[in-house]
Amino acid sequence: MRLDSDLAPFTAAHVSAAAPEHGHARNSPNPPSETPVGQHTAPSWEPEWEFFSLAVWRQAQHETINVKPGWDDEDLVRELKKAYDGLRAWRRLLSLKGPRYAPFPLGDESFIYPQRIGSRRITAHRTLRVQFLLKHPERMRGKRDLMRALTRRPDVGIEFVEQWQVWRVAALVFMLAFSSMLIAIVTSIRLNDWSTGFAIGGFFAQMFAVILVAIGFVHYEEL
Known part of the structure; x- marks a missing residue:
């Protein structure tokens, strides 16, 4: 059994496309060829577990979420964001980075760093989708595509991979440039x-400028 390499986080269409590989769509009333483009028939949500332990990773650190059967994707995204903020701790206030994308890695703690599955090709629309849905989880209210994808295998978790946030870097550079000019005038x-x-x-x-270089070095070293 493998996780589909094209399974993108927060993407209902990709979750749907991966379902036949794991047997979720074998008894679907509509074959794939008869399903209208952009639509899919989701199976009924009747999980057999009382709670599902989902590992949320940020670099080598991780936190476990106990997913409840009654949740929808909105509830799950809110808990994922809460776990991500918890992993960042005080860095959340000072960091110049934010989430870029969220692959589904193998969550074996012996790997130290989570081992990602499938292609590492990242497109702009995936990055923007992750950032948007973390800010607006209500857009996934009533859906369970992400719930199905993340509870399919107990050995697979979710990892938040970060990138530089342009607006944060620009704001810091502008603030320091303005401060030096103000000091010069005063x-x-x-x-x-x-x-x-x-x-x-x-x-x-x-x-x-030296401070900016030091900040960049600290982020590069992932401290």
């Missing part, structure tokens, strides 16, 4: 010497 007025004031402002600009 110092020039107080000393009545524009040359010295802007020399001091240039010193602070260089110091801020």
Whole structure:
């Protein structure tokens, strides 16, 4: 048994497409050729478990969610976001990164880092979909495509892979540039010497640049 390599997170169409491989659509009243494009017939949701332990990964750290049968995809996404924020801890307030995509890896703790399954090709629409649905989980209300995908195998979890957030980096750069300019102007007025004031402002600009490089290095090392 394998997890479909094209199974994209938060994508109902891909979850539906992977179902025949695991026997969920063998008795479907409509063969795939008769199903209208963009539609699929979801099987009834009657799980046999009382709760399902789902591992949520961020780098080498993970947290376990006890998924309940009564949840829909909205409930699951809210819990996934809560678990992700918990894994980030204080980094959530200072980090310049955010979620990029969420593959389904093997959740064996002996791997230290989760082992991803299938293709690593990431498209822009998958990245944008993950970011949007984490902010608007209500868009998945009443659906159970993600619930089926994530509870299909007990040895598979979900991993949040991060990337630089452009707006956060831009905001930090703008704030530091504005601060160095403000320091230069205030110092020039107080000393009545524009040359010295802007020399001091240039010193602070260089110091801020070193801070940005240090931040980038820390993120690169995944500390």
